[in-house]
Amino acid sequence: MIKNIVKSVIATSLFGAIVVSTATTVSAAPAPAAAQPAAAQPAPVTFNRLLKKASPTNLPPAEDGIHDPTVDSAQMLQPPLQGMNGLTRSNFGNNVNWVNSLQTKKVIPRWDRADPNAESLVMDVNIVRTPRGSMPDVVFPHKAHTEWLECSNCHPAIFVPQKGANQISMAAILLGQKCGVCHGKVAFPVSECKLCHSQKRAAAAP
Amino acid sequence: MKRHLRLAAVFVLYAVVGVWGLLFSSIPEARAEYGDIVMNNYAEKSGMRPVVFPHWFHRMRFACKVCHADLGFKFKAGGNEVNMAKIIDGEFCGACHNGEIAWPVENCNMCHSGKPGTVTQVHGANGQKIIAAPVQGTAGTAK
Numbered sequence: 001m002i003k004n005i006v007k008s009v010i011a012t013s014l015f016g017a018i019v020v021s022t023a024t025t026v027s028a029a030p031a032p033a034a035a036q037p038a039a040a041q042p043a044p045v046t047f048n049r050l051l052k053k054a055s056p057t058n059l060p061p062a063e064d065g066i067h068d069p070t071v072d073s074a075q076m077l078q079p080p081l082q083g084m085n086g087l088t089r090s091n092f093g094n095n096v097n098w099v100n101s102l103q104t105k106k107v108i109p110r111w112d113r114a115d116p117n118a119e120s121l122v123m124d125v126n127i128v129r130t131p132r133g134s135m136p137d138v139v140f141p142h143k144a145h146t147e148w149l150e151c152s153n154c155h156p157a158i159f160v161p162q163k164g165a166n167q168i169s170m171a172a173i174l175l176g177q178k179c180g181v182c183h184g185k186v187a188f189p190v191s192e193c194k195l196c197h198s199q200k201r202a203a204a205a206p
Numbered sequence: 207m208k209r210h211l212r213l214a215a216v217f218v219l220y221a222v223v224g225v226w227g228l229l230f231s232s233i234p235e236a237r238a239e240y241g242d243i244v245m246n247n248y249a250e251k252s253g254m255r256p257v258v259f260p261h262w263f264h265r266m267r268f269a270c271k272v273c274h275a276d277l278g279f280k281f282k283a284g285g286n287e288v289n290m291a292k293i294i295d296g297e298f299c300g301a302c303h304n305g306e307i308a309w310p311v312e313n314c315n316m317c318h319s320g321k322p323g324t325v326t327q328v329h330g331a332n333g334q335k336i337i338a339a340p341v342q343g344t345a346g347t348a349k
């Protein structure tokens with residue numbers, strides 16, 4: 001009890017000293033705590049040295065770097081934030097959770113370009129794959145895919161329709177093959193490991 | 207005195223890093239909307255601005271299947287040999303931009319809105335992880 005109080009007193013006074021001493025380096029005003037030996041100032045240590053700063057997202061067309069801001073249509077095209085307003089948010093890709101937005105009918109994409117009443121042929125079959133190494137199992141949900149895509153979008157060009165018959169690796173995905181044909185391009189980005197590696201490992205690695 | 211010099215050095219360093227950062231943060235790829243596709247195989251060679259196709263806008267209205275199965279768009283930026291003759295014949299973009307499902311082709315600049323010099327590619331996220339490496343792999347390697 002007493003120890004804790006002492007600790008916190010020491011902590012606060014230390015903290016105070018630090019605050020004061022940093023203040024002195026800025027204002028150069030003599031302060032009592034400046035009696036401390038003036039430590040040499042090393043270059044500040046940075047974190048995430050190689051990580052690029054998160055760039056701003058959902059910019060309006062005139063500011064997004066690929067539209068010509070001087071063309072008349074740059075002002076007529078819809079800004080993404082306005083267009084996707086009201087959809088379920090996420091913090092990756094378009095900053096929209098498309099799976100949830102579709103399930104909650106916040107978007108109702110047409111299944112036929114001219115017929116608003118045509119409905120998708122949804123198949124609710126999950127394929128579970130156990131990756132090499134330690135990562136959690138990958139659950140591939142046919143449902144979330146067949147709400148947007150047709151069987152022929154994947155079978156047989158990208159995947160042979162037989163469980164385990166396809167060699168899939170992260171290297172291939174990152175190069176834009178297999179799941180990476182869509183994920184990282186239009187469907188959610190590969191940085192969201194847990195959306196795919198979503199189930200506790202069932203079996204030991206093969 | 208020494209400390210001042212050091213501070214000055216740190217300041218200069220910051221300034222350099224800052225300018226560097228500014229330079230690189232102006233790389234367009236990092237700012238474009240996720241899934242936007244620039245199509246520029248022919249446009250700029252013929253004196254038109256590149257075409258920008260926004261996936262987010264279209265997928266709110268149509269399932270992927272509509273374009274990628276019914277209309278035959280392959281999953282490859284620039285891989286479909288789309289041109290104006292095909293479009294006015296009702297293929298590709300022209301299957302909808304015909305004045306019935308969507309506004310017609312007279313609105314050239316709605317599609318041809320790209321910044322001159324932008325190359326054909328998808329603006330995704332796989333390429334902007336740690337170092338700006340061309341992970342996309344879309345250039346060349348046609349299958």
